[in-house]
Amino acid sequence: MNLHRVAAVFIRIVSQFRHDRRTLALLFLAPIAIIALLGWVLSSSGATTVRVAVINESGNPAGDVVVQKLTNALAGQPKIQIDGAVHDSVTARQALIDKKLDLVIALPASFSVQNRVIDLETLGLNPTGEAAVIPAISQALVGVLIQDAGGALPTIERSSVYGSPDATQLDTLAPVVVGFFVYFFVFILTGVSFLRERMGGTLERLMATPVSRAEIVLGYSLGFGFFATLQIALVLAFVIGRLSVPELGPMPAFAIGLGVRTVGNPLIAYLIVLMLGIGAVSLGIFISTFARSEFQILQFIPIVIVPQGLLGGFFWPIDQLPSLLQPVARILPVTYAIDGLRQVMIAGADLTSPQVLLDLGVLAGIAAVFVVLAAATIRREVA
Numbered sequence: 001m002n003l004h005r006v007a008a009v010f011i012r013i014v015s016q017f018r019h020d021r022r023t024l025a026l027l028f029l030a031p032i033a034i035i036a037l038l039g040w041v042l043s044s045s046g047a048t049t050v051r052v053a054v055i056n057e058s059g060n061p062a063g064d065v066v067v068q069k070l071t072n073a074l075a076g077q078p079k080i081q082i083d084g085a086v087h088d089s090v091t092a093r094q095a096l097i098d099k100k101l102d103l104v105i106a107l108p109a110s111f112s113v114q115n116r117v118i119d120l121e122t123l124g125l126n127p128t129g130e131a132a133v134i135p136a137i138s139q140a141l142v143g144v145l146i147q148d149a150g151g152a153l154p155t156i157e158r159s160s161v162y163g164s165p166d167a168t169q170l171d172t173l174a175p176v177v178v179g180f181f182v183y184f185f186v187f188i189l190t191g192v193s194f195l196r197e198r199m200g201g202t203l204e205r206l207m208a209t210p211v212s213r214a215e216i217v218l219g220y221s222l223g224f225g226f227f228a229t230l231q232i233a234l235v236l237a238f239v240i241g242r243l244s245v246p247e248l249g250p251m252p253a254f255a256i257g258l259g260v261r262t263v264g265n266p267l268i269a270y271l272i273v274l275m276l277g278i279g280a281v282s283l284g285i286f287i288s289t290f291a292r293s294e295f296q297i298l299q300f301i302p303i304v305i306v307p308q309g310l311l312g313g314f315f316w317p318i319d320q321l322p323s324l325l326q327p328v329a330r331i332l333p334v335t336y337a338i339d340g341l342r343q344v345m346i347a348g349a350d351l352t353s354p355q356v357l358l359d360l361g362v363l364a365g366i367a368a369v370f371v372v373l374a375a376a377t378i379r380r381e382v383a
Helices: 003-018 021-045 061-075 089-097 127-148 169-199 202-207 213-240 266-288 294-299 306-311 333-345 354-382
Strands: 050-056 080-082 103-107 117-122 155-160 243-245 254-256
Touching: 021 306, 050 061, 050 089, 061 080, 061 103, 061 127, 089 103, 089 117, 103 127, 117 127, 127 155, 169 202, 169 213, 169 266, 169 294, 169 306, 169 333, 202 213, 213 266, 213 354, 266 333, 266 354, 306 333, 333 354
Parallel strands: 050 080, 050 103, 117 155
Antiparallel strands: 103 117, 243 254
């Protein structure tokens, strides 16, 4: 082994990186920025105020006493806000749907001194985020009930407006996984493919013809969008469907697909993911105009994809993010795709739902914006 040749290769790599400012920024600045963003979100999510209503559906005096004790105990807890205007289950459920409440503590009609059952009801659209509000009130809740019952443990049951509190993690995370990973892979597919068109000279030759920039971008968007459509159909079919294959000779029985339960129409879920995929295609075309190699396309992942995973409702509800980050989250396409998929797959919403229509409209608008931006920047890149 010749150490001089090894040193020469080492010096070449160092020199190459030293002149590549984008790579240096990726190595040193991007990790710090992402960790700082994650730390900011984590530190602020625990400071979110939990809006709670305590209601007595039993109608008996014993229930009124317990409600009053629970209200007094919770009112003295930090980060808990009691809504004293809610007194019945119908109003409480509507407040959950309108997102004016995070949790309803209900004493059911069967509640009595002997039958001490408490129901904790949440909305159910984001079970992972909603579960975070339970520890904030559980200690005060159990403490009051044990003290009132002379040490007997109460029975605490969970319920939700949508979905089921007993749903598996796969059921609750399916809308998030489908939206985020489709966006990620379509973006990579489009960015790398369009970059190859530029590097191979195909795009430059097209620019020499009477074809306009808008026609080129729209044509590429339709071409890449066709394969994105197939990918989305395959992914969604795999997530929702499940095909059981019986035992064949020495091969054991197995299943293809996850079989995730969806309350709403799968075609509407497909439409939402399709709009997200079209937006990822136009974003990939736009971003690729600023890249000179496939590696530089990957460098945009920490800038474009990772923040959407942190802020788009993947882990935390938007209203639990820091106030400065909430407006940022509300302009991200993944935010609207995840919300729309949850509305359809968990709440059973259809195209008559204003929220689903809003999500689809925003996704279509974002896709159109990036098509325009790509058409506006393509000439400078090929010149």
